[in-house]
Amino acid sequence: MGSDREEAERRFDRQTALKLAAAVGGAGLVAGRTGIAGAVRTFATAETGRLQVLDWAGYGNDGGQSMFAQYVKQHPANKPQFTYMTNESDALAKIHAGLKPDVFRPYVGWVKYFAQSGLVQPWNTASIPNLKHLNPFMLKAGRYNGKQYGIPADWGFDAILYRSDKVKPQAKSWSLIFDDRYKGKIAWFDDLNMLTLAGLYLGFRDPWNQSDAQLAQSQKLLSAKKKNVRLIWSSETNLWEAFGSGDVWIAYAWPNDWVQMKKKKLPVVYMRPKEKPIAWVGMLMLLAGSPRPQLAHDYVNAWSSTASAKWLEDNYGYGHANTLARPASSDLLTALQLTNPKAVTEPNAHLDRDIPRRAVYARNWEEVKAA
Amino acid sequence: MPLAWLGVFFVAPIAIVAAYSFDVFTLFPGPHGFTISGWRSVVDNHVYLRLFWKSVEMSLIVSVLIVLLAYPVAYYLALSGTKRKYILLLLLIAPFLTSYLLRVLAWKVILGSQGVVNTFLFWTGIRSPDDPVTQLLYSRFAVILVLGYIWLPFVALPIFVSLESLDRRLLEAASDLGASRLRSFWAITLPLSLPGVVAAFFFVFVPTLGEFVTPSLVGGASGYMYGNQIVDLFGAGFPDWETGSVLALFLIGVVVVLTVVFSRFLQPQQVAAD
Numbered sequence: 276m277g278s279d280r281e282e283a284e285r286r287f288d289r290q291t292a293l294k295l296a297a298a299v300g301g302a303g304l305v306a307g308r309t310g311i312a313g314a315v316r317t318f319a320t321a322e323t324g325r326l327q328v329l330d331w332a333g334y335g336n337d338g339g340q341s342m343f344a345q346y347v348k349q350h351p352a353n354k355p356q357f358t359y360m361t362n363e364s365d366a367l368a369k370i371h372a373g374l375k376p377d378v379f380r381p382y383v384g385w386v387k388y389f390a391q392s393g394l395v396q397p398w399n400t401a402s403i404p405n406l407k408h409l410n411p412f413m414l415k416a417g418r419y420n421g422k423q424y425g426i427p428a429d430w431g432f433d434a435i436l437y438r439s440d441k442v443k444p445q446a447k448s449w450s451l452i453f454d455d456r457y458k459g460k461i462a463w464f465d466d467l468n469m470l471t472l473a474g475l476y477l478g479f480r481d482p483w484n485q486s487d488a489q490l491a492q493s494q495k496l497l498s499a500k501k502k503n504v505r506l507i508w509s510s511e512t513n514l515w516e517a518f519g520s521g522d523v524w525i526a527y528a529w530p531n532d533w534v535q536m537k538k539k540k541l542p543v544v545y546m547r548p549k550e551k552p553i554a555w556v557g558m559l560m561l562l563a564g565s566p567r568p569q570l571a572h573d574y575v576n577a578w579s580s581t582a583s584a585k586w587l588e589d590n591y592g593y594g595h596a597n598t599l600a601r602p603a604s605s606d607l608l609t610a611l612q613l614t615n616p617k618a619v620t621e622p623n624a625h626l627d628r629d630i631p632r633r634a635v636y637a638r639n640w641e642e643v644k645a646a
Numbered sequence: 647m648p649l650a651w652l653g654v655f656f657v658a659p660i661a662i663v664a665a666y667s668f669d670v671f672t673l674f675p676g677p678h679g680f681t682i683s684g685w686r687s688v689v690d691n692h693v694y695l696r697l698f699w700k701s702v703e704m705s706l707i708v709s710v711l712i713v714l715l716a717y718p719v720a721y722y723l724a725l726s727g728t729k730r731k732y733i734l735l736l737l738l739i740a741p742f743l744t745s746y747l748l749r750v751l752a753w754k755v756i757l758g759s760q761g762v763v764n765t766f767l768f769w770t771g772i773r774s775p776d777d778p779v780t781q782l783l784y785s786r787f788a789v790i791l792v793l794g795y796i797w798l799p800f801v802a803l804p805i806f807v808s809l810e811s812l813d814r815r816l817l818e819a820a821s822d823l824g825a826s827r828l829r830s831f832w833a834i835t836l837p838l839s840l841p842g843v844v845a846a847f848f849f850v851f852v853p854t855l856g857e858f859v860t861p862s863l864v865g866g867a868s869g870y871m872y873g874n875q876i877v878d879l880f881g882a883g884f885p886d887w888e889t890g891s892v893l894a895l896f897l898i899g900v901v902v903v904l905t906v907v908f909s910r911f912l913q914p915q916q917v918a919a920d
Contacts (some may be wrong), residue, residue: 371675505784
């Protein structure tokens with residue numbers, strides 16, 4: 276199957292080349308030298324092979340086609356080919372194991388890690404016309420050493436979702452996800468970010484770069500409070516099921532989870548804790564040595580379009596970095612404060628960032644789950 | 647040929663995992679060299695060992711309970727003389743024609759706060775809708791129940807086979823010599839079916855010890871098992887293949903030791919059966 280497709284592509288490439296050659300000849304007669312130069316340039320930049328995208332489930336041909344519809348229109352003969360990642364750690368392992376994607380999409384906390392690793396290269400921002408519509412604070416978070424390594428895409432908050440008919444919070448604080456009064460009714464998120472959040476709650480100066488003593492304290496808090504936790508969710512459907520059926524009343528959640536639960540007619544509140552929510556942003560990154568950089572730029576430009584952004588907001592309930600997009604849902608507009616470009620950053624929220632000792636955090640988090 | 651097969655698909659992968667565990671072989675760049683730090687951290691850190699014991703405990707409960715449950719079923723099918731035994735056996739296996747995942751997920755519908763069990767309790771007035779039984783789902787209980795359900799036929803079949811091949815003349819002789827049915831069960835049926843029982847026990851104990859799918863679907867925070875930890879070390883947070891490999895090898899080691907011990911235990915029984 277795969278080899279048939281490749282064979283078809285090769286045939287197509289040969290046909291294209293022949294057509295180009297004919298065009299060059301024809302253009303020579305009609306347009307003279309400049310025409311030839313233009314056609315040669317087109318030929319020289321024509322990239323072969325299908326664009327390889329490593330992305331999360333739901334963003335490829337499995338329902339996410341609207342995100343890159345503009346790209347497909349532009350390159351009908353070169354539809355992207357997808358491989359899926361379950362998280363950044365999985366993507367990292369796949370790339371090291373020899374997968375060669377052109378584009379992939381880790382989250383903002385990984386930008387520095389990947390930029391430093393040499394696995395990715397900066398984008399040529401001039402080749403992404405839609406860049407001018409993207410949120411400047413998110414764009415800044417995608418830069419490393421002055422170069423644009425990440426193009427912001429989807430985004431949202433980590434905050435607290437709770438059932439207002441069952442739960443009476445003592446304070447607008449992250450303390451609610453540790454609250455002993457609601458033992459067995461709380462859901463956490465399966466991510467080392469839980470340690471950052473614990474650090475935030477404990478009032479540490481830099482929760483993303485905690486000292487050993489601080490990390491031990493955060494770990495101790497999580498291990499002690501795990502007894503109250505019913506579920507540590509790793510997929511949203513998992514959370515929706517548990518929250519929707521009343522198995523869980525309090526959850527570490529994203530704004531779209533709030534929208535989903537409201538749709539189920541549940542009395543829910545999406546709380547902004549006084550320690551502030553953490554904002555996360557998906558960052559499209561270009562792999563170093565990609566043989567299809569131009570196609571990759573076109574693909575990312577399609578993702579950045581207002582049409583794609585609106586589709587994402589309307590269908591997946593996440594925010595999009597494109598500031599022109601407005602979702603049909605006024606709930607989402609409010610939850611994400613989409614009219615305020617500074618919503619993701621201080622003083623409104625903590626924009627997620629690099630964790631210098633990620634491996635140590637990861638091990639600490641695994642120990643919490645095992646405890 | 648079988649040896650080559652074993653070498654390529656069993657010994658070589660384990661050797662690769664072992665190389666990962668000592669950090670001599672790795673996917674990720676950076677300074678690497680032979681180290682036992684992964685092993686040391688697992689041995690020193692009681693969290694992993696405690697999790698292992700928790701999983702052993704859960705697997706033991708599952709295995710013992712379903713052996714006890716499956717034995718009477720297999721006994722009835724094999725020895726009652728019913729003509730429909732193969733049809734009944736087929737019925738026992740029938741649910742297993744559907745997907746494993748589907749069968750696990752179906753339990754969520756039954757066990758949830760608004761599931762079949764709780765709804766029934768609300769209807770009978772035993773529990774109020776504001777106070778459902780919450781321990782049914784996202785708990786150790788849920789993992790034990792679902793694993794038991796999944797593995798029941800795998801236990802019933804080996805016991806059935808060992809009972810089926812039982813020499814009925816021995817039972818007749820016992821009865822002729824005046825032994826009660828209970829006596830002949832204890833003296834003949836049970837000892838002769840013991841190899842099947844032990845095999846059945848192992849069929850369940852070994853895979854459930856490393857199980858990760860069922861606990862991740864119905865286990866919640868408290869039903870987390872050793873297998874989940876291995877999966878997460880390899881694939882979540884930040885790749886830690888070194889520790890993950892140590893945990894995987896430790897599991898293989900324990901299973902190998904148990905298999906050797908139990909197969910020795912089985913030997914005299916088989917001699918007695920002969």
